Amino acid sequence: MSKARFCKVCGFEVSKHDPNFGPGDICMCCGSEEGFSDDIVYANINNLFTDSLLQEVGITSDFIEKYLYEVMKLDGARKLLRLKWIRDGYKWRYESGRYKSESWDKEALRKQLLNINVAIEDYNI
Ligand SMILES: [Zn+2]
Helix, strand or coil: CCCCCECCCCCCEHHHHCCCCCCCCECCCCCCECCCCCCCEHHHHHHHCCHHHHHHCCCCHHHHHHCCCCECCHHHHHHHHHHHHHHCCCCCCCCCCCCCCCCCCHHHHHHHHHCCCCCHHHHCC
């Protein structure tokens, strides 16, 4: 059996959907594309995230100005993508119904996030 792989943003077991899931593939659950969605340059950050979201992770306009042409570290980029997805109601991006749990709720989300060692408690929902 091959090793299970998880979306680094939402924790969905992407290898269930595609055993060869990797960079360039889009997560059915949160819609992130590894290696693309998480490749964020500070100069573009205001187009991707709202001020309140940036405030929540402590990214100030001074900080953005200072690091304008630098690429965000992956952990930070994924955290921001995750926060955005959660704040938008953690909806399934592609509702095939095949992989979504029957009761997709906060508890199901909590369990899914544990796949990537993320505690739902850190997201204040
Ligand atoms: Zn995902």
